[in-house]
Amino acid sequence: MGTRTTSSLQPTPAPVPDRLSWIPIRSLSERHRARIASHILSLSESDRYLRFGYPATDEQVQRYVESIDFERDEVFGVFNRKLELIAMAHLAYLPVPTQADAPATAEFGVSVIGRTRGRGYGARLFEHAVLHARNRGCERLFIHALSENAAMLKIARNAGATVERDGPEAEAWLKLPPDSISSQVGELVGHQVAEFDYQLKLHAQRLSTWLKSVSEVKTHMSETDRSASE
Template sequence: MKTADTALFQWVPIRTLAPRHRERAALHLLALEPHDRYLRFGFAATDEQVRRYVDGLDFDRDELFGIFNRNLVLIAMAHLAYSPDAKSAEQRATAEFGVSVLKQARGRGYGARLFDRAMLHGRNRGCTRLFIHALSENAAMLKIAANAGATVERDGSESAAWLKLPPDDLVSRVDELVGQHAAELDFRFKVHARRMGELMGLVRDVGDHIGEKARIASE
């Protein structure tokens, strides 16, 4: 029997998202339950506000990561954001992390896995600090940060967490490259499996139609 702890050690395909995934990102965030959306944005974001957030995503400056299920639904997503108006070297070397996981995908450690991936990518991009701003009631997010060694500071209803990242090295770069390629292969396999499923369904429908016509003709 698998437990939540052992599940954390299983490989999870985390794919880098691109501008072509913008609509998938929007659908993912819009599918969050009201309280989960509140925790993700820090306020009760409306559908229009979610759409504006997604429309404003800068895939050249920032990095977005996603986990897809076998039906190609984006069930978990992370945003590693860099300040567009950073003025100091320290600000340019700091990235903010945000994550969301659909209700049906909870308890599998996806949030922690996305955080690990964000840390790895940040290191390889020269980022030295990871920042998390969350509501104090967002215990799951703050726990992920604390478990990674972040310093968490609470200020009433809001909390901030800071995590110092080690410099990149050959191992970190290879880890990210291998993980990225494996996730791409996994996604292509899921696309192929879905297309094959649709094709087999079409063949069955045609067969049923021919069989029905033959039955009617024999009566």
């Protein structure tokens, strides 16, 4: 057994990242499964290794995506202006414990595409997952990561999690406070604003596509008129 290091189990709010004060995080559903697959498949080999604990192949990624139970678990994502899924988190609720005093637990996993790393997406998704888990009566959040995944373990430690190392692997446990009116309202407002942000991006994308089509039609008509006059 390797050396273990621990920190307090007392719930502590995660610090606010310096570069971003807020980002729109949208709940994903069954209809986003293809986008989730595309996102994870776009990860580099090293990023897949950190996300899953092994260098997942395309086939293994597809099996993971197909296994996501959207009725039981929660999946969150961050979209850029092109509606590309650039960061996502999977909050998997573990089976209800058989012991009466055993705490309800959920496991957290996150991935961020390379070119957008360092912008606080991982920390924000973790904070978002904590809020959702609290509001659903979850008492603990669990993270299983490689010991070399410093970014993920830093997020956990900053939130006040207990981190236990066992050779190449590490586990982080975060005790969650009970839900409150503030946490319930915070989730509701965040959901509404993120949905509004997504719809704006969707309309902007559709407008851009329409304008491009109009431009192509005008160009085609101009070329046709020029050919007819020659």
